[in-house]
Amino acid sequence: MKTIYLFFILLLVALSGKAEEASSFIEIMKPFDYTRYEGKDSTFVIEANHKSVDKIVIRQGDINTTIDVTSEKDTYCKTVELHPAVNTIFIEAYKDGKLLSSDKRESYFYNDVLPGVDVYDAEQYDKNYFHSEEEEEKCKSCHDMTNNIPPEDEPFDDVSETTCYKCHSGKLNTKSTHAPAANWLCTICHNGKGAEYNIDDEGLTKYLAPDPIAKTCAYCHDTVEGWQASRYGHGPVNDGRCKRCHNPHGSDNEFFLRKHIWDLCTTCHTEKAIPGNHIVSGFVFSRNAGAHPTKDRADPARPGREFVCTSCHNPHGSTGIYLLRMEGSHPFNVCQRCHKK
Incomplete structure (x- = not known):
């Protein structure tokens, strides 16, 4: 009886060791599980050792994104585009074509004019910002995090010179682009300040944008205050929440609208x-x-x-x-x- 008992103990230890080994093939630094996004992009930051892993696959429904692991670095970044509401994304580690381990991240892309989203479902997910001082320390070995943004009155001739462009160039992949985004004047809106609806998030990221955003929009669009003073007003305008209808970076629809x-x-x-x-x-x-x-x-x-x-x-x-x-x-x-x- 003692022999059988000892056998099971050794077996559990062996299985535990294998499970621990499998989970150590890659480490997903970002995003955290159950993260809520207001934008459609989710950036994965994954650590992997080329001696253990030669390929990482990010599976998102029918879309597979492959990352080749080399001896040149240990940390890999890849941005994937989310669809509205729940996104379940699997991250797999391979070596010589063999699946070594699989993990997943569940995220929620929330904007209340998009199909399938629900405010009560979204509340189960936490906002998690990327550009904190602590998080940026992990990126400095590969990325310039010095906030090299063009001055408002003298944009760069080559927008790729700005540090934001390196990771966020996909925001320009739309039919029309909002002027501040096209010229990478990001900090006009992403000024680190909160407002009524996100004041509690101030200090969590260097690039927070106020919500409501109308006062920021009025910096260029001087008609905003007049609209808000109209005899008959529209709810989103009165609340100053321009982003409910407009995508401030760009859109395939006219007027940067989120839908036709x-x-x-x-x-x-x-x-x-x-x-x-x-x-x-x-x-x-x-x-x-x-x-x-x-x-x-x-x-x-x-x-x-x-x-x-x-x-x-x-x-x-x-x-x-x-x-x-x-x-x-x-x-x-x-x-x-x-x-x-």
């Missing part, structure tokens, strides 16, 4: 997406199925533009009821933008 205009508006105003449920009915052509169209038509008042919600409504603020683009006090005055008679 109609899709963006109907994310919150879901009832307006129901066919035949918006604007007057009974006074329009039968081909419009009993209601005024809100998309998929040309805009008569703005040649060359698509007819969308903003054809009739000003999303920033208005003197007219319902944020209508109208003159005078009668709501139907907005109709005269297209219907002259």
Whole structure:
């Protein structure tokens, strides 16, 4: 009996040793598990020894990102793009084609206008900032962390000279890019200061951007204060949360919007997406199925533009009821933008 008992003890010790050995093939420094992101990029920082590992694979659904481990360094960085809501990403270590170990990180990409996100689900994840003094110490052996940002009045001729570009160049991979981002004037917005909604995070990162961001936006966009003083205001504008609708770095949509205009508006105003449920009915052509169209038509008042919600409504603020683009006090005055008679 003692022999059998001793055998099991030795077996457990051996298995424990193998488990410990497997977990030591790579070490995932960043991100931590259950991290919440407001941007779509997650940067993995992984330590590996080339004597034990020759390849690291980051698996994200059907997308595999491969990192070749060499004798030149022990720390490897790779940025992956997150999709909205939950992301489960697996990190695998290989040697000579053999899988040695596998780990995972679960993250949440949160913006309340994106599909699938839920504020209550997001609250289960913690914000974790990268650019603290402590974290940057780990990066200095490979990266220049001296905050080499171009001065506001004299941008670099070559944007690749800025230290931000080395890791964040992917932020320019959009159809249109916001001017401060295009010129890498990052610290205009990322000034390390918090505001009402993230004041408790001040000091956790050198590059915190205030939330709400409107006062920062007003530095260049002098119309912001006027919008906020409008007789009829829009919630995100009144709260100063420009980033809810706009991506401050860039977007494939016009005006740096996070979605196409109609899709963006109907994310919150879901009832307006129901066919035949918006604007007057009974006074329009039968081909419009009993209601005024809100998309998929040309805009008569703005040649060359698509007819969308903003054809009739000003999303920033208005003197007219319902944020209508109208003159005078009668709501139907907005109709005269297209219907002259």
